[in-house]
Amino acid sequence: MIEISKLNVSIQGTPILRDVGLAVPPGGMIGLIGRNGAGKTTTFKSLTNDTDPTSGDILINGRNI
Secondary structure, eight states, X not given: OXXXXXXXXXXXXXXXXXXXXXXXXXXXXXXXXXXXXXXXXXHHHHHTTSSOOSEEEEEEXXXXX
C-alpha cells in the first residue's frame, strides 16, 4: 500500500507540488498524466526519495519514508 497525503515539494524556493494526495492498494496500479510541468516527475522522485518534501507524508506499507 502506498499512501501520500498533503505532500508539498519546493525546488529552489518554487512550489512544485501542493497538497498532493493519493492511495494505491496492494497489487494496484496507477498512472500519472498531465501536461508538462504538472509535477509528475517530482511526485515520482518524492516516492523514490530523490526529492525531499517540505511537508506531508509518504507511507509505504504503513511506514513513513
